[in-house]
Amino acid sequence: xxxxxxxxxxxxxxxxxxxxxxxxxxxTTPEMVIAVCEAGGLGSLACAQxxxxxxxxxLTAVQAGTxxxxxxxxxxxxxxxxxxxxxxxxxxxxxxxxxxxxxxxxAALTGGGRTPFxxxxxxxxxxxxxxxxxxxxxLPPEPLMHRVKxxxxxxxxxxxxxxxxxxxxxxxxxxxxAMGLEAxxxxxxxxxxxxxxxxxxxxxxxxxxxxxxxxxxxxGGIADARGIVAAFALGASAVQIGTAYLFTPEAxxxxxxxxxxxxxxxxxxxLTNVFTGRPARxxxxxxxxxxxxxxxxxxxxxxxGAAIAPLRATTEGSGDFVNLWSGxxxxxxxxxxxxxxxxxxxxxxxxxxxxxxxxx
Amino acid sequence: xxxxxxxxxxxxxxxxxxxxxxxxxxxTTPEMVIAVCEAGGLGSLACAQxxxxxxxxxLTAVQAGTxxxxxxxxxxxxxxxxxxxxxxxxxxxxxxxxxxxxxxxxAALTGGGRTPFxxxxxxxxxxxxxxxxxxxxxLPPEPLMHRVKxxxxxxxxxxxxxxxxxxxxxxxxxxxxAMGLEAxxxxxxxxxxxxxxxxxxxxxxxxxxxxxxxxxxxxGGIADARGIVAAFALGASAVQIGTAYLFTPEAxxxxxxxxxxxxxxxxxxxLTNVFTGRPARxxxxxxxxxxxxxxxxxxxxxxxGAAIAPLRATTEGSGDFVNLWSGxxxxxxxxxxxxxxxxxxxxxxxxxxxxxxxxx
Numbered sequence: 001x002x003x004x005x006x007x008x009x010x011x012x013x014x015x016x017x018x019x020x021x022x023x024x025x026x027x028t029t030p031e032m033v034i035a036v037c038e039a040g041g042l043g044s045l046a047c048a049q050x051x052x053x054x055x056x057x058x059l060t061a062v063q064a065g066t067x068x069x070x071x072x073x074x075x076x077x078x079x080x081x082x083x084x085x086x087x088x089x090x091x092x093x094x095x096x097x098x099x100x101x102x103x104x105x106x107a108a109l110t111g112g113g114r115t116p117f118x119x120x121x122x123x124x125x126x127x128x129x130x131x132x133x134x135x136x137x138x139l140p141p142e143p144l145m146h147r148v149k150x151x152x153x154x155x156x157x158x159x160x161x162x163x164x165x166x167x168x169x170x171x172x173x174x175x176x177x178a179m180g181l182e183a184x185x186x187x188x189x190x191x192x193x194x195x196x197x198x199x200x201x202x203x204x205x206x207x208x209x210x211x212x213x214x215x216x217x218x219x220g221g222i223a224d225a226r227g228i229v230a231a232f233a234l235g236a237s238a239v240q241i242g243t244a245y246l247f248t249p250e251a252x253x254x255x256x257x258x259x260x261x262x263x264x265x266x267x268x269x270x271l272t273n274v275f276t277g278r279p280a281r282x283x284x285x286x287x288x289x290x291x292x293x294x295x296x297x298x299x300x301x302x303x304x305g306a307a308i309a310p311l312r313a314t315t316e317g318s319g320d321f322v323n324l325w326s327g328x329x330x331x332x333x334x335x336x337x338x339x340x341x342x343x344x345x346x347x348x349x350x351x352x353x354x355x356x357x358x359x360x
Numbered sequence: 361x362x363x364x365x366x367x368x369x370x371x372x373x374x375x376x377x378x379x380x381x382x383x384x385x386x387x388t389t390p391e392m393v394i395a396v397c398e399a400g401g402l403g404s405l406a407c408a409q410x411x412x413x414x415x416x417x418x419l420t421a422v423q424a425g426t427x428x429x430x431x432x433x434x435x436x437x438x439x440x441x442x443x444x445x446x447x448x449x450x451x452x453x454x455x456x457x458x459x460x461x462x463x464x465x466x467a468a469l470t471g472g473g474r475t476p477f478x479x480x481x482x483x484x485x486x487x488x489x490x491x492x493x494x495x496x497x498x499l500p501p502e503p504l505m506h507r508v509k510x511x512x513x514x515x516x517x518x519x520x521x522x523x524x525x526x527x528x529x530x531x532x533x534x535x536x537x538a539m540g541l542e543a544x545x546x547x548x549x550x551x552x553x554x555x556x557x558x559x560x561x562x563x564x565x566x567x568x569x570x571x572x573x574x575x576x577x578x579x580g581g582i583a584d585a586r587g588i589v590a591a592f593a594l595g596a597s598a599v600q601i602g603t604a605y606l607f608t609p610e611a612x613x614x615x616x617x618x619x620x621x622x623x624x625x626x627x628x629x630x631l632t633n634v635f636t637g638r639p640a641r642x643x644x645x646x647x648x649x650x651x652x653x654x655x656x657x658x659x660x661x662x663x664x665g666a667a668i669a670p671l672r673a674t675t676e677g678s679g680d681f682v683n684l685w686s687g688x689x690x691x692x693x694x695x696x697x698x699x700x701x702x703x704x705x706x707x708x709x710x711x712x713x714x715x716x717x718x719x720x
Contacts (some may be wrong), residue, residue, distance in 0.1 A: 202560065229593040234587065265523070
């Protein structure tokens, strides 16, 4: 069997297959991470929705389940100051839904938060010493970067533009993820918040490859072996795949979300900030249609989420107020276990590159 | 030298190289079309900004310049009814610019129009019998489609979603263009006008390939050989390249547009409707920033354009009010003649596929 045409990410991470399971906060499980790592890919544990105890438990589970390298992912947003005026505006926008569902639009809110990477999470990294740590929404402050490096982790992070890729390389990343706008979930953008200028992977990837010296990981719209081959043709050293792993039994995905994914056409999704305050790609549902998909009234990330939580809890099963994260290539995904998926993607990509399918 | 891995478009069109120079109304010249055809690719003459006489002259020039097959492109929008209220709103939005430039915001407007494919243009097709006719914004009425087919032309058209690709196949297209949102100029969308749901080429292309039986032409964000290889990996039978041909001496591109293209970063562009009333991708400039990029006040295509024309004419050279059409991969383009560009793109793509560069 031939080898991968670019070995840089494989060598950097010490993995067999250049396939990274995307960290998907809320949907990834230790079982998924373990299955991908055991298959030879790089599993990613997403910590953005964990508190310290949950993160520690999940890391313990992953370490017990695989000897392979694994990745731990954190968000790097600056926690916003409380903004009562913005929250009042946002609650006014949502009040009709509260009233229609018999909820008190003035009730105190809890939850919906996301914890950024901080000194406490960094101590966990020092304790568990994951081989790779990945960041979203930029990078943590320099002292924390230094501690993560000192703990022996390779650091990777998401770039949605060439400028962001250059920033990440200049600030010490060992590889950068070129995140095309096809990708599901939160955009990784951190130097610009202008969604009108976000770039498709086909254009973004070769430009990032040309702009930085570190290996580039392609993300966004890749859900089958053809996408892996195309990414390597454009200069990627590895791919990061998210949505396809939502179709695995290891994913923690509510039934309504799973059903939406199975029915999602190519143009079923849009970028929306109504669920958290930051733009993220999800399948268009009632809240996105009626309040968004982008709303100027949504308060800063992650504040918007707390006011959505009661609506979601009250309408469980309907999908009207749930964030149905998905990339634009859900149609290409197949239901299968995470380990088998990882191996099959790699095997088929190699077959295409060997010419068995490519040169039809 | 190896052959192209997919021969369907090459055979369908009777061309040597599966590279289509995109029709770019206003920027394409007969010289460009001839150069691409003579190099073995498929040149495309754009007629949307021509009247009958100009189209006839251009077709005469192309036929005199090449024996190779060529493509003639037409827009297929329904001409809008006059809408004085909408025009009044639009002119009110633009009035401050008129006043600042010493123009009369009430002066009668002319120009800025685009002529859709009609019986007269169809008669030209019957007279010149181009090997290929391509349509944008859907397809013309059935009787005209029938006449074009009867004149011996293969028909292709742009799809921005899988649903549009299926429509085009069902209505008689011999091939479909999968137009990723990276593409410059007017989006080809015709079944939906929701720009929030437009799809990146990486996700769109394989889904279109899986959905239709006719050959698929990849468009959007392709400006070098890597993109051609990636497109074939995703199932394309040919590529359509636009922006890269704006860098050729054969392109009719104002100096200010050429300068903007040369400086355009990956995230320099956005979709805007302020220049014509329909969304098109261009490099963000003053009018897009201040009035758009998408404006609910822009009247229906192509009515918005007439009110922009005096602003552009008065500020020639500034770029503030000019449509600077570009895709998201201008950075990848190189200044060279159209024929040499066509041959080099093909040669390098074959080299990559032969493994000279792909398997580093």
